[in-house]
Amino acid sequence: MAEQRKVGEILLTEEEIRVKVTELADKINADYKGGNLLVIGILKGCFVFVSDLVRKLQGDIQVQFMQISSYGDGTVSSGKIKIKKDLDVDIAGKNVLIAEDIIDSGNTLSQLVSILQERNPKSIKVCTLLSKPSRRQVAFEADYTGFEIPDEFIVGYGLDCGESFRQLPYIAVIED
Secondary structure: OOHHHHEEEEEEOHHHHHHHHHHHHHHHHHHHHHOOEEEEEEEOOHHHHHHHHHHHOOEEEEEEEEEOOOOOOOOOOOOOOOOOOOOOOOOOOOOEEEEEEEOOOOOHHHHHHHHOOOOOEEEEEEEEEEEOHHOOOOOOOOEEEEEEEOOOOOOEEEEEEEEEEEOOOOEEEEEO
16 A cells, blocks of 8 residues: 555656756757647656646647556556557647656557557657666667666656655655
């Protein structure tokens, strides 16, 4: 239970995150040069990151959210994703940027990118705030990566443990 867990070492401060989100937005703005961009946030953990990121993007920015699961009712990934909340718009012919809080194994995002490519967007790129390359099970890398982090269970800045700790303005390791 989350109430039995405590926040440990702060891995990334509020200021470090703010600076990195600005750097990511600057790179995205340079690549899209103020053009049209559909940002797709992957719920739930990305909501804080998406909010901060899109406020720094230039051009005609649209935002959509998806919720996907690879766990079903269990605690071990099934390896196949299930779309729990799909997009409300057609992405055909659009520049799409998937915004994710963290990439672990790479399985979920590699499958999601394949699914979305079948919908004929003009382009698809992935932006992640956090990456754990030591956990990769498939060869998948984001187009834009904020921080590479060690294999620790983390919370804050939208990331949770049992739905708690999302409100923290920093990212910290969770203690048992």
